[in-house]
Amino acid sequence: MLSFAFKRLLAAIPTLLVLITLAFFMMRLAPGGPFDLEKPVPPEVRANLDAAYGLDKPLIIQYANYLGDVLQGDLGPSFQYVDYTVNELIAQGFPVSLKLGISAMIVAVLFGSMFGMIAAMRQNTVSDYGVMTVAMTGISIPNFVVAPLLILGFAVGLGWLPAGGWNGGAWQNIVLPVVALALPQVAYVARIMRGSMIEVLRSNYLRTARAKGLPVRQVILRHALKPAFLPVLSYLGPATAGIITGSVVMEQIFSIPGLGRFFVQGALNRDYTLVLGVVIFYGALIIGFNFLVDLLYSVLDPKVRAQ
Amino acid sequence: MLLTVNNLGVRFTTEDGMVDAVNGLDFSLDAGATLGIVGESGSGKSQTALAIMGLLASNGQTTGSIRFKGKELVGAGQRAMNKIRGAHIGMIFQDPMTSLNPYLKISTQMAEVLIRHRGMGKREAVQESIKMLDAVRIPDAKNRVNRYPHEFSGGMRQRVMIAMTLLTRPELLIADEPTTALDVTVQAQILDLLSDLRDEFGVAIIMITHDLGVVADLCDEVLVLYGGQIMEQAQARSLFKGPTHPYTRGLLDSIPSLDSEHQSELVAIPGNPPDLLHLPPGCPFEARCAWRHEPCPTQRPMLVGVEGESHHRRACHAAVAEVRPS
Numbered sequence: 001m002l003s004f005a006f007k008r009l010l011a012a013i014p015t016l017l018v019l020i021t022l023a024f025f026m027m028r029l030a031p032g033g034p035f036d037l038e039k040p041v042p043p044e045v046r047a048n049l050d051a052a053y054g055l056d057k058p059l060i061i062q063y064a065n066y067l068g069d070v071l072q073g074d075l076g077p078s079f080q081y082v083d084y085t086v087n088e089l090i091a092q093g094f095p096v097s098l099k100l101g102i103s104a105m106i107v108a109v110l111f112g113s114m115f116g117m118i119a120a121m122r123q124n125t126v127s128d129y130g131v132m133t134v135a136m137t138g139i140s141i142p143n144f145v146v147a148p149l150l151i152l153g154f155a156v157g158l159g160w161l162p163a164g165g166w167n168g169g170a171w172q173n174i175v176l177p178v179v180a181l182a183l184p185q186v187a188y189v190a191r192i193m194r195g196s197m198i199e200v201l202r203s204n205y206l207r208t209a210r211a212k213g214l215p216v217r218q219v220i221l222r223h224a225l226k227p228a229f230l231p232v233l234s235y236l237g238p239a240t241a242g243i244i245t246g247s248v249v250m251e252q253i254f255s256i257p258g259l260g261r262f263f264v265q266g267a268l269n270r271d272y273t274l275v276l277g278v279v280i281f282y283g284a285l286i287i288g289f290n291f292l293v294d295l296l297y298s299v300l301d302p303k304v305r306a307q
Numbered sequence: 308m309l310l311t312v313n314n315l316g317v318r319f320t321t322e323d324g325m326v327d328a329v330n331g332l333d334f335s336l337d338a339g340a341t342l343g344i345v346g347e348s349g350s351g352k353s354q355t356a357l358a359i360m361g362l363l364a365s366n367g368q369t370t371g372s373i374r375f376k377g378k379e380l381v382g383a384g385q386r387a388m389n390k391i392r393g394a395h396i397g398m399i400f401q402d403p404m405t406s407l408n409p410y411l412k413i414s415t416q417m418a419e420v421l422i423r424h425r426g427m428g429k430r431e432a433v434q435e436s437i438k439m440l441d442a443v444r445i446p447d448a449k450n451r452v453n454r455y456p457h458e459f460s461g462g463m464r465q466r467v468m469i470a471m472t473l474l475t476r477p478e479l480l481i482a483d484e485p486t487t488a489l490d491v492t493v494q495a496q497i498l499d500l501l502s503d504l505r506d507e508f509g510v511a512i513i514m515i516t517h518d519l520g521v522v523a524d525l526c527d528e529v530l531v532l533y534g535g536q537i538m539e540q541a542q543a544r545s546l547f548k549g550p551t552h553p554y555t556r557g558l559l560d561s562i563p564s565l566d567s568e569h570q571s572e573l574v575a576i577p578g579n580p581p582d583l584l585h586l587p588p589g590c591p592f593e594a595r596c597a598w599r600h601e602p603c604p605t606q607r608p609m610l611v612g613v614e615g616e617s618h619h620r621r622a623c624h625a626a627v628a629e630v631r632p633s
Binding site for chain 1: 362386390391397402405406408455
């Protein structure tokens with residue numbers, strides 16, 4: 001168990017290294033730079049700026065320097081937000097994004113599993129087809145379409161909820177972005193849960209449980225829920241990635257001061273260090289979360305645990 | 308009578324039409340007795356068992372009457388059945404590898420039966436479970452009760468299944484091909500175990516099998532099923548001594564014998580099991596029968612007693628003397 005965890009952590013190092021390298025050079029391939037403004041700065045000032053941020057050195061040296069800094073946990077200064085380091089910006093934006101992301105994740109798992117279970121237990125009935133149709137719609141419509149529609153309906157039309165802003169994370173401000181963010185994930189989880197639950201319901205060990213005279217509730221909760229949930233658990237890694245990319249768009253649409261907004265602003269302004277910092281941070285987060293999912297998997301599945 | 312089954316029918320509604328898996332079965336079972344139900348796949352033997360348990364697939368429907376200790380089970384609700392299943396009627400299944408929940412400890416799976424039906428506390432229930440595991444001869448039961456199913460071999464898992472079913476001391480145990488998935492040596496052990504436990508606990512057993520050897524070992528009475536209908540019903544001894552139905556005769560003849568020197572080829576019943584979607588109006592075995600008579604394709608033979616023998620019934624148009632081996 002411990003050696004498994006250690007091996008997994010070790011395997012994360014090359015992944016991160018590839019991620020950093022790719023992100024670094026792709027960022028530099030993009031035309032323009034952080035100081036190419038509409039009104040060009042005088043050449044002397046420009047030379048000073050480049051020197052101050054190390055942009056005058058050969059690219060490979062810059063890469064080596066950056067790598068060295070990252071290894072020490074320093075993501076460098078932001079080019080755009082003067083006087084702020086990227087570490088500080090992440091520390092500022094991440095709690096907001098985290099709250100948004102975790103809420104969306106909880107909604108996705110809770111409602112997705114519930115809907116999937118209902119569909120499976122009433123297989124081929126109206127409720128099953130209803131849930132699956134809604135799920136297909138949720139998967140098909142991208143959330144940057146859903147979000148404006150939600151705003152139009154609930155904020156502009158009914159006036160129940162604010163159209164945007166964070167307001168310190170008040171629940172009224174969270175509802176719409178979380179719904180838009182979670183919707184496709186709810187749909188995916190529901191589909192996975194339905195499939196695995198149907199399989200479990202047909203299994204021999206479930207027939208045994210029923211032959212023991214256990215009431216339906218106990219058969220489902222004790223015997224079926226755990227095995228049916230395992231595929232959903234494996235999906236949580238990719239779901240995290242989906243929610244993170246989704247939140248980049250959602251934060252933009254709902255004007256939420258999270259990490260996604262910094263990322264978009266940084267990309268537009270060629271804020272090299274900020275974009276790289278966010279990419280590395282999110283990359284590490286996804287790797288870490290996948291690792292956590294694997295650990296959880298082994299806790300739930302005795303056969304995996306034994307290996 | 309512990310169990311009385313009258314005119315039992317099991318019908319499935321499928322996309323291709325109605326399938327009558329079981330058709331007009333009559334039989335009964337005394338407390339502590341052992342009944343063998345024999346037939347090839349598709350003969351309706353497993354569906355008969357599931358119908359008694361009330362565990363048919365959702366597209367299946369039971370008709371007729373199943374009375375257990377005087378209580379009608381056909382049409383009984385799930386709540387009522389849950390008081391009987393596991394408490395008074397236990398069932399073990401063909402594939403011990405997949406019949407236990409792989410995600411739960413043996414202790415949990417066994418104890419929940421006693422907690423449910425006997426109102427025991429968890430600790431007491433686990434103690435009882437250990438005792439029962441000892442009774443089915445699982446070594447080191449005290450420690451192994453805390454293991455997961457994948458840590459047991461197939462034979463051991465079937466022992467666990469048997470122990471789990473016997474925890475509540477049911478009056479009836481339905482064993483659906485309990486040894487089919489096991490090695491031959493393990494098969495013999497499990498059969499020995501079942502026979503010992505029957506004597507020890509006084510439990511009646513319905514043994515569903517396609518293996519006549521199992522029947523000979525264990526059963527008092529035998530029901531031979533084909534196409535969801537009873538072909539022959541007799542005391543095990545008289546069935547083996549003098550089968551009166553062509554199908555039973557075919558089954559017995561197809562058992563290879565070590566004694567016969569010249570008979571080197573394996574004997575089989577020609578043809579295939581009937582298509583339950585399109586059962587002929589007459590005898591379901593007619594197409595494969597070597598003793599075919601005029602009425603066979605059109606008239607379903609009645610199940611009638613064999614003259615001069617008690618507890619021996621057959622459904623065949625051919626005369627007893629014709630079919631019975633000399």
